[in-house]
Each structure stands twice: as C-alpha cells, then as structure tokens.
Amino acid sequence: QVQLVQSGGGLVQPGGSLRLSCVxxxxxxxxxxxxxxxxxxxxxxxxxxxxxxxxTTSYGDSVKGRFTISADNAKNTVYLQMNSLKPEDTGxxxxxxxxxxxxxxxxxxxxxxxx
Numbered sequence: 001q002v003q004l005v006q007s008g009g010g011l012v013q014p015g016g017s018l019r020l021s022c023v024x025x026x027x028x029x030x031x032x033x034x035x036x037x038x039x040x041x042x043x044x045x046x047x048x049x050x051x052x053x054x055x056t057t058s059y060g061d062s063v064k065g066r067f068t069i070s071a072d073n074a075k076n077t078v079y080l081q082m083n084s085l086k087p088e089d090t091g092x093x094x095x096x097x098x099x100x101x102x103x104x105x106x107x108x109x110x111x112x113x114x115x
Contacts, residue, residue, distance in 0.1 A: 002026040002104060004095055009109030012085055016113070020080040022095030022106050029076045032097035036069055036080045038111070040091035048093070049080060062088070085113045 008020040020036070034051040049069035050058045057069055068081040078095055090113050095106040 002097075004097065004104060004106035006093075006095055006106040006109045009093060009111045011112045011114065013115055014086055014113055016085050017081070017083045018085065018111060019082070020093055020095070020109060020111075022078045022080075024076045024078070024097060027097075028073070029071055029078065029097070030073045032099060034069065034071055034078045035096040035098055035103075036067075036078075036093060037096060038089075038091040038093045039108075040088075043091075045094070051078065082111070085111075087113045089113050 003025045005023045006020065008018060010018060012018055033053055036048040037045050038048050039045040046060060048060050048063055049067055051069045051071055059067060066082065066084045071078045082089065090111060092108040093111050094108045097104050
C-alpha cells in the first residue's frame with residue numbers, strides 16, 4: 001500500500017525556518033514527480049514546489065528564493081526547506097507523488113507563521 005507520511009510542521013516566527021519531510025512507503029520515490037502544495041483557510045490549494053523526475057525543480061512565485069524542494073531516494077523522502085517565512089505562508093502543506101493523470105496526497109501538516 002502506497003502511503004505518504006508527513007512531519008515537520010509547526011509554529012514559527014516571521015523570518016524563521018522550517019523543514020517539512022514526507023516519507024513514501026510501498027513504492028520508490030524515484031518513480032514519481034514530486035510536489036508540495038499548500039492551502040490557506042478560504043483559499044484553494046496551490047502549488048508551492050515541484051521536483052520532476054530527472055531533477056528539474058519549479059516553484060510558486062511567492063516562494064521563489066525562499067523555499068527549496070529536494071529528494072533523498074535512499075531514504076524515500078522528499079523535503080521542503082522553508083526559509084524567511086512570512087505570515088502569508090501560513091497554511092496546511094501537502095506533499096504529493098504524481099504521474100500523468102494520477103496523484104496521491106499526504107495528509108497535510110500545519111505551518112503557522114506568526115509573531
């Protein structure tokens with residue numbers, strides 16, 4: 001059974017950092033495109049970062065230069081390093097593994113940026 005288990009969210013002050021982790025079990029991470037998405041209250045889920053098989057990365061405009069997506073195939077884990085956090089980064093963050101016309105989500109982890 002393919003599962004994604006997330007960890008690493010929490011409460012942080014503006015300007016702080018967090019690292020989110022997402023461990024895949026039941027399959028091999030290298031076989032998928034990877035993504036991090038977030039959803040703030042009242043908003044639609046939006047793309048934060050993607051990691052395409054082969055190593056290409058892309059980011060939402062609001063996080064470029066501050067967030068970094070990475071993958072460790074040996075640990076079957078995808079990470080999201082978040083630096084210089086802002087209150088508008090607050091939301092529930094979801095990892096995903098993706099193939100054409102197929103996507104599986106983690107359960108989400110709350111990130112709250114507040115002073």
